[in-house]
Amino acid sequence: MLEHALKGTKKYWAWIFSLSVVIVVGVYFYLKQFHFGLGITGLSRDVSWGFYIAQLTFLVGVAASGVMVVLPYYMHDYKQFGKLTILGEFLAIAAVAMCILFVFVDIGQPIRLMNIILYPSPSSILFWDTVVLSGYMLINIVISHVVLDSERKSIPPPKWIKPVIILSIPWAISIHTVTAFLYAGLAARPFWMTAILAPRFLASAFSSGPALLLVLVFVIKKFTSFDPGKEAVQKLALIITYAMAANIFFILMEFFTAFYSSIPEHIHHFQYLYFGLDGHTTLVPWMWASAILGVTALILLFIPKIRKNENYLFIICVAIFVSIWIDKGLGMVVTGFIPNPLGDVVDYWPTIPEAIISLSIWAIGFFLITVFYKIALSVRKEVMT
Amino acid sequence: MDVTRRKLLKLAGLGALGLTAGKYAKVFANDAFTETTLSEIGTGKRWAMVVDVRKCLVKEDCRECINACHITHNVPNIGNTKDEIKWIWKEDFENVFSDQENHYLKENLKDKRIPIFCNHCDNPPCVRVCPTQATWKREEDGIVMMDWHRCIGCRYCIVACPYGSRSFNWQDPRPFIDNINSEFPTRSKGVVEKCTFCEKRLAEGKQPACVEACKEKALVFGNLNDQNSEVRKLLKENFSLRRKPGLGTEPEIYYLV
Numbered sequence: 173m174l175e176h177a178l179k180g181t182k183k184y185w186a187w188i189f190s191l192s193v194v195i196v197v198g199v200y201f202y203l204k205q206f207h208f209g210l211g212i213t214g215l216s217r218d219v220s221w222g223f224y225i226a227q228l229t230f231l232v233g234v235a236a237s238g239v240m241v242v243l244p245y246y247m248h249d250y251k252q253f254g255k256l257t258i259l260g261e262f263l264a265i266a267a268v269a270m271c272i273l274f275v276f277v278d279i280g281q282p283i284r285l286m287n288i289i290l291y292p293s294p295s296s297i298l299f300w301d302t303v304v305l306s307g308y309m310l311i312n313i314v315i316s317h318v319v320l321d322s323e324r325k326s327i328p329p330p331k332w333i334k335p336v337i338i339l340s341i342p343w344a345i346s347i348h349t350v351t352a353f354l355y356a357g358l359a360a361r362p363f364w365m366t367a368i369l370a371p372r373f374l375a376s377a378f379s380s381g382p383a384l385l386l387v388l389v390f391v392i393k394k395f396t397s398f399d400p401g402k403e404a405v406q407k408l409a410l411i412i413t414y415a416m417a418a419n420i421f422f423i424l425m426e427f428f429t430a431f432y433s434s435i436p437e438h439i440h441h442f443q444y445l446y447f448g449l450d451g452h453t454t455l456v457p458w459m460w461a462s463a464i465l466g467v468t469a470l471i472l473l474f475i476p477k478i479r480k481n482e483n484y485l486f487i488i489c490v491a492i493f494v495s496i497w498i499d500k501g502l503g504m505v506v507t508g509f510i511p512n513p514l515g516d517v518v519d520y521w522p523t524i525p526e527a528i529i530s531l532s533i534w535a536i537g538f539f540l541i542t543v544f545y546k547i548a549l550s551v552r553k554e555v556m557t
Numbered sequence: 558m559d560v561t562r563r564k565l566l567k568l569a570g571l572g573a574l575g576l577t578a579g580k581y582a583k584v585f586a587n588d589a590f591t592e593t594t595l596s597e598i599g600t601g602k603r604w605a606m607v608v609d610v611r612k613c614l615v616k617e618d619c620r621e622c623i624n625a626c627h628i629t630h631n632v633p634n635i636g637n638t639k640d641e642i643k644w645i646w647k648e649d650f651e652n653v654f655s656d657q658e659n660h661y662l663k664e665n666l667k668d669k670r671i672p673i674f675c676n677h678c679d680n681p682p683c684v685r686v687c688p689t690q691a692t693w694k695r696e697e698d699g700i701v702m703m704d705w706h707r708c709i710g711c712r713y714c715i716v717a718c719p720y721g722s723r724s725f726n727w728q729d730p731r732p733f734i735d736n737i738n739s740e741f742p743t744r745s746k747g748v749v750e751k752c753t754f755c756e757k758r759l760a761e762g763k764q765p766a767c768v769e770a771c772k773e774k775a776l777v778f779g780n781l782n783d784q785n786s787e788v789r790k791l792l793k794e795n796f797s798l799r800r801k802p803g804l805g806t807e808p809e810i811y812y813l814v
Contacts, residue, residue, distance in 0.1 A: 208728055208746075209726065209727055209728040209729065209746035209747055210710070210725070210727050210746075210747065211639075211640050211727030211728040211746075215727070216638070216639040216640070216727075217638070217639065217640070217641055217642075217715075217721075217724055217725065218721070220712040220715040220716060220725060221712060221716060275711075278711070279709050279710055279711055279747075280708075280709065280710020280711070280712070280725065280726070280746065280747025280748060280749075281708065281709045281710045281745075281747040281748060282709075284689075284707070284708075284709045284710075285709060287688075287689040287691070287707055287709050288688045288689060288709065290689075291689045291690045291691075291707070293687060293688050293689060293690050295684075295685050295686075296685070296686050296687055296688040296713070297686065298686065298688040298711060298713055299688045302688070354713075358682065358686075358716065358717050359682060359719055359804040359805070359806070360682060360716070360717055360718055360719035360720075360804075361716065436658075437655075508716075509716075512721055513718070513719050513720055513721040514648055514652040514653070514655070514721050515652045515655050516652070518638075
């Protein structure tokens with residue numbers, strides 16, 4: 173099936189080429205980091221996880237969100253999502269691939285990475301995160317390959333694949349729950365030590381992931397004859413709406429608990445995020461941008477006339493994606509460290525090499541998505557003609 | 558379809574139950590629900606340190622313990638706070654005991670800097686989170702150890718430590734060590750390090766380097782499981798504080814104020 177990725181228009185090749193350039197530049201900077209050490213990043217003794225781990229967290233959500241098209245189709249027989257499931261699964265594979273790369277570049281001794289498997293440590297949530305992420309990747313590779321292959325041969329998929337697909341549903345929930353547990357079980361970091369972290373992660377994932385899927389669908393629609401159908405798009409828009417509503421509701425819960433209880437170590441983190449702490453305001457404009465984008469998008473989504481207009485819907489989806497990316501991919505991880513356990517406020521901002529390495533991993537992700545979607549759509553076109 | 562689904566869910570549920578009921582339940586509990594300190598008394602050693610803050614503050618700018626430790630263990634002097642590595646350092650009393658919020662702190666403690674170390678906790682969160690068992694609590698004496706050849710540098714232990722006791726080598730530390738002590742290993746870039754309670758010196762029957770270096774005798778080291786040890790005597794006779802005891806980590810550094 174891979175041959176489909178090797179045939180394409182000039183625009184297709186131009187896109188593939190541009191992604192490759194970004195990837196190559198990123199590899200160059202990674203080699204620099206490999207040689208010098210993680211000191212090349214903005215990370216410090218006080219803020220020891222930053223942009224890389226934040227991207228991992230955000231992308232686990234994107235990966236998990238594939239379930240939002242898989243579940244209605246396979247569990248509730250919602251046929252309208254028939255054209256979207258394979259795209260959701262491919263998006264999940266690309267997202268998990270990015271997650272694994274983001275863990276890899278964050279490791280101080282990457283050549284020892286296999287120690288996680290050589291010395292399995294069930295008490296470490298990082299061990300479980302490795303297990304569930306690689307399992308999820310494998311499940312989705314098997315499902316998408318088998319389903320697409322049957323489609324190519326115009327035969328129904330084999331029966332044994334159904335339980336695998338059903339398994340992928342709780343598995344998707346598990347990857348983001350376990351990722352939340354990386355944070356939520358640490359007495360040292362009051363900002364993350366909240367039982368609502370996993371539900372909040374899932375809610376933000378189930379709006380940002382499908383939002384990205386819709387953006388991709390609209391782009392593909394522009395360049396190809398692919399059309400998932402109006403009803404499917406609208407149903408997905410509704411899923412995004414309610415997931416986003418839950419997400420904003422959960423954030424407000426956090427605010428209430430922190431500010432009404434007035435416990436300083438709980439308030440400080442939110443102060444740092446939205447108002448600035450001890451004169452440090454690095455994230456404040458970002459967090460307000462995220463809040464305004466998110467709330468505005470949600471209000472617009474609730475207005476049927478606007479939601480049903482696909483031009484508006486495209487912009488709203490971009491806004492939701494950006495809003496949640498800022499919240500999870502920028503603010504969430506870093507703020508756990510600010511202030512540090514001794515009460516000091518130490519700012520963090522990614523350096524240029526760090527940003528380029530991250531961008532290049534995103535480029536790898538988009539490269540994979542492009543190739544996967546190209547194959548899926550070509551196979552479908554072949555079957556149709 | 559519906560029947561197979563139900564069957565599958567049942568099976569999955571049973572499997573999960575079997576797992577948790579088995580050995581993994583113990584792993585997750587990780588001593589948190591058992592009274593470790595009391596029950597372990599009498600079996601083997603339990604190293605601990607008492608810091609007499611009153612004696613320590615006699616010479617406020619003193620760095621004898623820090624210097625002795627850092628020279629003994631080849632701790633580099635990086636020279637900036639972003640990348641710095643420290644096994645012992647001094648912090649404001651109010652930051653060290655942030656849970657003792659008090660605007661009318663005794664004058665001799667206000668704005669005073671006191672030494673802090675790895676607390677060698679009885680229930681160490683750093684050990685719990687390590688994905689490679691590169692850090693572990695030594696059962697025979699309670700020291701929280703590090704294997705610098707196994708550590709993959711994920712820094713999860715730094716994230717989990719409520720005391721900021723761990724440092725990471727953001728670059729090769731060797732160019733920043735003035736005189737390399739050939740008796741002790743240097744570290745490579747990309748691994749975490751911290752105070753080891755001088756386990757090497759203890760094995761040779763010596764006191765930790767910081768204790769030996771302190772001229773005011775403000776640092777007292779000993780075995781908590783020994784009723785007649787000096788640390789036990791000091792704790793019996795004086796009021797002591799531990800850092801963030803409410804977190805259940807059971808730190809083994811005691812401060813007399």
